[in-house]
Each structure stands twice: as structure tokens, then as C-alpha cells.
Amino acid sequence: MSENEVVVSLRNVTKEFGKGDVVAVRSIDLEVRPGELVSLIGPSGCGKSTLLRIVGDLIEPSEGEVIVNGKPAHQARLDRDYGIVFQDAVLYDWRTVAKNIGLPLEMLGWDRRRRAERVREMIELVELGGFEDHHPWQLSGGMQQRVSIARALSFDPALLLMDEPFGALDEMTRERLNMELLRIWERSGGTIIFVTHSISEAVFLSTRVVVMSPRPGQITGIVDIDLPQPREAATREYPRFFELVTEVRELLRQGGPEPPEPATEEELIVAEEGL
Amino acid sequence: MLRRGLVFFGVLAGLWGLWEAYKNAAEAVGLTWPFPVNDRTLPHIHDIIGQLFEPSRRNGPLLIEVLGDAALFTAKEAFVGFLLGASVGFALGVVLVHSNLLQRGFMPYIVASQTVPILAVAPMVVVWLGGRGLPDWFSVSVIAAYLTFFPVTINTLRGLQSADPQALELMRSYAASSWRILWKLRVPAALPYLFAAFKVSATASIVGAIIGELPASIQGGLGGAILNFNQYYASSPPSLWATNLIAAMLGIAFFVAVVGAERLVVRRAPEHVA
Numbered sequence A: 001m002s003e004n005e006v007v008v009s010l011r012n013v014t015k016e017f018g019k020g021d022v023v024a025v026r027s028i029d030l031e032v033r034p035g036e037l038v039s040l041i042g043p044s045g046c047g048k049s050t051l052l053r054i055v056g057d058l059i060e061p062s063e064g065e066v067i068v069n070g071k072p073a074h075q076a077r078l079d080r081d082y083g084i085v086f087q088d089a090v091l092y093d094w095r096t097v098a099k100n101i102g103l104p105l106e107m108l109g110w111d112r113r114r115r116a117e118r119v120r121e122m123i124e125l126v127e128l129g130g131f132e133d134h135h136p137w138q139l140s141g142g143m144q145q146r147v148s149i150a151r152a153l154s155f156d157p158a159l160l161l162m163d164e165p166f167g168a169l170d171e172m173t174r175e176r177l178n179m180e181l182l183r184i185w186e187r188s189g190g191t192i193i194f195v196t197h198s199i200s201e202a203v204f205l206s207t208r209v210v211v212m213s214p215r216p217g218q219i220t221g222i223v224d225i226d227l228p229q230p231r232e233a234a235t236r237e238y239p240r241f242f243e244l245v246t247e248v249r250e251l252l253r254q255g256g257p258e259p260p261e262p263a264t265e266e267e268l269i270v271a272e273e274g275l
Numbered sequence B: 001m002l003r004r005g006l007v008f009f010g011v012l013a014g015l016w017g018l019w020e021a022y023k024n025a026a027e028a029v030g031l032t033w034p035f036p037v038n039d040r041t042l043p044h045i046h047d048i049i050g051q052l053f054e055p056s057r058r059n060g061p062l063l064i065e066v067l068g069d070a071a072l073f074t075a076k077e078a079f080v081g082f083l084l085g086a087s088v089g090f091a092l093g094v095v096l097v098h099s100n101l102l103q104r105g106f107m108p109y110i111v112a113s114q115t116v117p118i119l120a121v122a123p124m125v126v127v128w129l130g131g132r133g134l135p136d137w138f139s140v141s142v143i144a145a146y147l148t149f150f151p152v153t154i155n156t157l158r159g160l161q162s163a164d165p166q167a168l169e170l171m172r173s174y175a176a177s178s179w180r181i182l183w184k185l186r187v188p189a190a191l192p193y194l195f196a197a198f199k200v201s202a203t204a205s206i207v208g209a210i211i212g213e214l215p216a217s218i219q220g221g222l223g224g225a226i227l228n229f230n231q232y233y234a235s236s237p238p239s240l241w242a243t244n245l246i247a248a249m250l251g252i253a254f255f256v257a258v259v260g261a262e263r264l265v266v267r268r269a270p271e272h273v274a
Helices: A048-055 A073-078 A099-108 A112-125 A140-155 A173-186 A197-206 A233-237 A239-254 A265-273 B002-029 B045-052 B063-097 B100-115 B118-129 B137-160 B166-173 B176-214 B222-232 B237-264
Strands: A008-017 A022-032 A035-040 A063-068 A082-085 A159-161 A189-197 A208-213 A218-224
Touching: A008 A208, A022 A048, A022 A159, A035 A048, A035 A197, A048 A063, A048 A140, A048 A159, A063 A073, A063 A159, A082 A140, A099 A112, A099 A140, A099 B176, A112 A140, A140 A173, A140 B166, A173 A197, A197 A233, A197 A239, A208 A239, A208 B118, A218 A233, A233 A239, B002 B045, B045 B063, B045 B237, B063 B100, B063 B137, B063 B176, B063 B222, B063 B237, B100 B118, B100 B137, B118 B176, B166 B176, B176 B222, B176 B237, B222 B237
Parallel strands: A035 A189, A035 A208, A082 A159, A159 A189
Antiparallel strands: A008 A022, A008 A063, A208 A218
């Protein structure tokens, strides 16, 4: 495969926190092709969020190489190649829905008219018409997360990084947003890396599922999800869906039980960056 | 709104009643602790208010006119001092939030600056700024600023650091400059903290201005009036009380102005408004 057919290429990526006391991820090799939706799944402490942040140049790897769109991750970040969605919507309370979505566009120096036009398109895409002038605290959790997704997609990033985006939502909202994400993904034709705790969510959404194990974070195996596209609600009832869920679960089991250490990945990141 | 008004006047009437009840009871039993109560030590409230509408001196203007002018004069000093102190305090907070080293190095001195009594600093400020073509009252503003900047610095620092770590990561992913991060994220996140500081500072600036007038020998403000009526306390206690009343009202006016500005500026979930 030639370099330009790969959106993300990780080579031998290792990240140690502290003075090498905690190895968050070790020797990760992974390639993500254009238009893929790749899920990272694993128990707490397996380094999946760390890996996502390394791809997004929010954390520097201790070793190894991260190439995004044929350039180092750092350059890709400066070129605004990343859209990011966290578990919390991370909206600005003091901005309306429309202004939250337009925030990255302000950073890119778009003029007011172009911004307004794009924000309108994004509002339509995530079906939040009528809520433009609401403030975040007036929205439900699911709506807030849709604003967050619209904001991440507003500037057409080459790569969408999602860190357990639906983890804080109830099951029904989560399934609805899964469908919406797939619809948006099909329409935009973008590439997504998706971190999740949920096996069924990973299998349902992804083209490939990367299973990780903890201490140190490593890739246990990669499962190709050969379910037909587009996915629909009934996909969850296919026998093949259950086979794949079982396969992923089996790989997770091989990775070993969750470690007893109390520190979560987020705590390690916070400790590292002194935030 | 009606309820609020009722509460306000209810509390006012209650305090008034307590004052007069204490005065009556203490005078009746001849209470001497903590101080003997009589018309000199604790005048009737209606006497204090009545004094406002007496001539300030024989054939002179009413006391309330004199104090009104003095209050405006002090308000000008305090307002300039507040702007000065808030600007310096904010700028200091912004610098310190970007450097742990500076923060550790300078914070002890910033704290120490507030342990030096304002009365010790004020004469020096007057000497430093005197005879430079600046208006006399400007040194009073600087003294007021000295009291004002501290809460603003502390709360600016705290407020700028209150930005959500994930929001900072988001800004980083947009390759935003520190300047952009400051104005688009950190400062808006800090606003509730800033306004909490402004509320403290607004009233502190009045105190600073009144105290600053004494060593600056400025007669036109409330500080001058307090000094003056203090000398005549024996003959007319209510005059000094009335002056204090006006000073308190000026402080409340400043506070209310800050609260009003906060309502206009801070858009936040109701439970997050400081």
C-alpha cells in the first residue's frame, strides 16, 4: 500500500508516563485507510485514549512515528486535519449552539457570512434546527453531543477522532446517535477513529475493530467487520453480528482481566500534563 | 421583584428597629458595656437623617449637598482607582497564568503588598506623584488601585485556570495561538471569577479613596468630610454618622453597578453564576 492511501500510520509507537514507570502503550503499529471507521476497544488502562491523543498530537509519543495524511502528526495538527469529539460535549456555556459550532471556523479566520452558511449546514446535518440560539445548558446530553459532533465536522477535517463520544449517554440515545453518526459518516466520506468501551457499539459502527489489552497497552488483535453497508437497526440482529461480537469478546478475554490499579488513563494524562 | 422589595425594606425596618430598641433599653438600664449609650455615642437614626437636611454651617448649604459633592468627588477617585487596579490586576493575572516560574516568584510579594497597611503606603504615593502636573486626586486613585488590584489578580489567575482541560485540548487541536486561547476560552471562562473579584474591589476602592484622601490632604472628598466632622463630633455627633451613611451608600452603589454589569456580560448556566 502506498503512503497516500493511508490516513494514519503508527509505527512502533510507545508512550511512557513518568520516568518510564507506567507504560501506557507499547510498540503500536496501525494503519488507517481513507473512509474507514476504526474502533479502539479495551478495558480501562489499555491506552486507547492515550493512543487517540497521540494520533491527534495532543500527547507526544515517547518513541515511534505518527504519520497523518503523509506528514508528521504535529504538522497535521497545525494544518487542522483533526476534528475531535470527547465523552463530554465540552461546549462553551457562554456561546449559543450556532456560535459553538462556528468556533473552529473563527479560529480558521473564516468571515462571518461563510461561517453562518456552514453553521446552517451543520445544524441541518445534526438535525438541531430551531436550537441555534439556545445555550448548551438548555439542551439534553444527546443534543449537546450532536453540537459537539457538528463543531468537529464544521471545518471538514481529514480525520475525526472520537473518545467515547456516547459513553455518558443512556442506551437509547446512544443507539440513535450511532445511527446518526453512520449517516453523517456515509455522507461526508471521512475517516473516523472511535474509542469505546462497548463491544456492540464497536462492531455495529466499525469497518475494523482494534482490540487492546492493558499494562502495557498493546494490540491483541484486529477484527475486520464484514457486515454489509449501510448498517441499519436490523444489523444488530444478524447472526454475523453476534459472531463478530463474540470474536471481539474472545480477544478481550485473551488480553487478560482488568488490572487492579486504581489509576485511570485520564488521571495519568492529567498527572503527566500537570493540568 | 415585589418580594425582593419587601425583603429589602423589611430588613431595613428591622435593623432600624433593633438600633432604636437597643438604644432605648440601654439608656433605660444605664448600660455601660461595651460603651455607655446616649445621644452622643449612638444618636437616633431620625436625627442622623434629619442632620442631612440641616445647614452644614451657619448660613451654609445643606449637609446633604456638601456630602453629595464630596461623595461625587470620592466616587471619581475611586472609579479611576478601580479601573486602574482592575486593569493592573487582570494583566498581572494573565502574565502569571502563563508562567509557573513567575507565579512562584512573584506571588509572595503580591500577597505581602496587601499586608503593608494602606496608611503606610499612602504618604509615599503622594510624595512620588506630587508636583508632576497630575491632578492632586490622582494619587488618591493610585492608593485606591493598590487595594483594588489584589483580589482581581488572585481571581483572574484562578479563573483563567478554571478552563476545562478538554476545552484546552480542543483549542490545541485547532492549532490556536495562546492569544486566541486566552480571549476565546480562558477569559470567558474566568468571567464569573472576575466579577466576584470586582465586587470586592469596587467597595475596596471606596475605602482606599477615603483613606487616601487623608495623607493627600484632599478636602473635597468624603475622607476630608470624615476628618472634619470627627473634630466636631462633640458638638454634632449625627454629622459624622451621616457622613458614614453616605459613604456606605456610595459603596453599595459601586457594588450594584458591578452586579448590573455582570448581568449584562456573563452568559452562563444559572447554577454556574458566581
